[in-house]
Amino acid sequence: MTKNDLKIVFFGTPEFAVESLDSLLKNGYNVEAVVTATDKPAGRGHKMLQSAVKEYAVANGLNLLQPASLKDPEFISRLQEIDADLFIVIAFRMLPEIVWTMPRLGTFNLHGSLLPRYRGAAPINWAIINGDTETGVTTFFLKHEIDTGDIIDRKTTPIGPDETFGDIYDRLMHIGAALTVDTVRRIIDGSLTTTPQDSDGLAAPPPPPKIFKETCRIDWNKNALAIHNLVRGLAPVPSAWTLLLSPDASELQVKIHSTAISGRMTDAEPGTILSDGRSLLVACGGNSCIEITELQPAGKKRMSAADYLRGAHIDNCRFV
Numbered sequence: 001m002t003k004n005d006l007k008i009v010f011f012g013t014p015e016f017a018v019e020s021l022d023s024l025l026k027n028g029y030n031v032e033a034v035v036t037a038t039d040k041p042a043g044r045g046h047k048m049l050q051s052a053v054k055e056y057a058v059a060n061g062l063n064l065l066q067p068a069s070l071k072d073p074e075f076i077s078r079l080q081e082i083d084a085d086l087f088i089v090i091a092f093r094m095l096p097e098i099v100w101t102m103p104r105l106g107t108f109n110l111h112g113s114l115l116p117r118y119r120g121a122a123p124i125n126w127a128i129i130n131g132d133t134e135t136g137v138t139t140f141f142l143k144h145e146i147d148t149g150d151i152i153d154r155k156t157t158p159i160g161p162d163e164t165f166g167d168i169y170d171r172l173m174h175i176g177a178a179l180t181v182d183t184v185r186r187i188i189d190g191s192l193t194t195t196p197q198d199s200d201g202l203a204a205p206p207p208p209p210k211i212f213k214e215t216c217r218i219d220w221n222k223n224a225l226a227i228h229n230l231v232r233g234l235a236p237v238p239s240a241w242t243l244l245l246s247p248d249a250s251e252l253q254v255k256i257h258s259t260a261i262s263g264r265m266t267d268a269e270p271g272t273i274l275s276d277g278r279s280l281l282v283a284c285g286g287n288s289c290i291e292i293t294e295l296q297p298a299g300k301k302r303m304s305a306a307d308y309l310r311g312a313h314i315d316n317c318r319f320v
Contacts (some may be wrong), residue, residue: 001085001188002188003027003028003029003030003184003185003188004028004030005085006029006030006085006086006184006188007030007032007082007083007084007085007086008024008029008030008031008032008084008085008086008087008088008184009031009032009033009034009035009079009082009084009086009087009088009103010024010031010033010034010035010053010087010088010090011034011035011036011087011088011089011090011092011095012034012035012036012053012089012090012091012092013036013037013051013052013053013091013092014051014052014053014091015052015173016090016091016112016169016172016173016176017052017053017090017091017092018052018053018056019173019174019176019177020088020090020110020176020177020180020181021034021053021056021057021090022056022177023177023178023180023181024088024180024181024184025060027181029181029184031062032063032082032084033062033063033064033065033078033079033082033084034053034054034057034062034063034064034065035065035066035067035092036051036053036054036057036064036065036066036092037051037054037066037092037093038066038067038068039051039054039066054066065078065079070093070095070096070099071096071098076098076099079099079102080102084102084103085103085104085105086103086105086106086107086108086184086187087099087100087102087103087106087107087108088107088108088109088110088180088184089107089108089109089110089142090109090110090176090180091112094146095107095142097144100142105187106141106142106187107141107142108139108140108141108142108149108152108183108187109139109140109141109142109147109149110137110138110139110176110179110180110183111123111137111138111139111140111147112124112135112137112169112172112176113127113135113136113137113138114134114135114136114137114138114154114156115138115140115147115151115154115197116147116148116197116198116204116205117204117205118205118207118208119146119147119148119204119207120146120147120207120208120210121207121208121209121210121211122208122210122211123135123208124165124168124169124172125165125211125233125234126208126233127159127168127233128159128163128164128165128168128229128232128233129229129230129233129234130229131225131226131229132159133158133159134156134157134158134159135156135157135159135168135172136154136155136156136157136172136175137154137155137172137175137176137179138151138152138153138154139151139152139153139154139179139180139183140152140194140197141194147207148197148204149197150194150195150196150197151194151195151196151197152183152186152192152194153179153182153183153186155175155176155178155179157171157172157175162232162260163232164232164233164235164236165232165233165234165235165236165237166235166236166237211234211238213238213241216230216234216238216239216240216241217240217241217242218230218231218240218241218242218256218319220242220270220271220282220283220284220285220319220320221270221284221285222284222285223284223285223286223288224261224262224284224286224288224289224290225261225288227240227259227284227290228259228260228261228290231256231257231258231259232258232259235257235258236257239255239256239257239296240255240256241253241254241255241256242254242256242319242320243319243320244297244314244317244318244319245317245318245319245320246316246317247316247317251320252297252298253297253298254295254296254297254298254319255295255296255302256292256294256295257294257295257296257302258292258293258294259290259291259292259293260290260291260293261290261291262281262288262289262290262291264281264289265287265288265289266283266287266288266289267287268283269283269318270283270284270285271283271318271319271320272318273314273317273318273319274289275309275314277309278306278309279291279305279306279309280292280293280295280305280308280309282319291305292305293305295308297312
């Protein structure tokens, strides 16, 4: 089989998946259909928001499917009519067995972690939040349990001490696109080998939880490094946050976009603001300190700490 004979159906939703779809087309592969999420209302005007994959598919004249249910008989029938050889899934919801078992060459997924670590949601965020110094992408064939199928290949990349979720997301998006294309090539030419995820005899770590609003709240009792990792693991979105408590007991939610580790030690209570009017230091657990460099009080734009301090009144305030 050559690439001209291969028929692919691509499943994906966000920008992360677009790069791989674009690379497949630019490398001459036949994407017979693209499956993405249905449009969703967003914002105050409830304008219907299209996925990044849909926008790309429409702009490039691709056959687009947006089933409300992946078990819908009409959707299943349309997939069967396409009679694709291979399904590729990137940043999409879990497929029912009737779908992922359909193509004769199987269905593979590109996942944003070095499986079996960080199965499930938000793998890039959690790698940074947990202070990992390396991450990567993995291609694997789907099976019943989520993110547990046999591994086809992995590509790694280091995580710098100050790199954010946004930095790593963008890099893995490009690394993943190259791996996706290479995986398809190896499937076609028969050079593919797979490895079970439990081949080392060790139990896979439990999947991390999904990221909710409370996950993003800063616990000032943690040390400065842990807080720094949380902030960069959630930057630029969904963003770490805290509450600024005023002497009158009023509270203001503040997003913390960027921090730096401070070498200063203090015995002040965690959450205490230690500002000299030019920099914004906060006491953390373990007698450590962290410097907030960019923040965003509720109702205001993102700003540097220096700009914030020029107009803020934070005497006797603290973060909680």
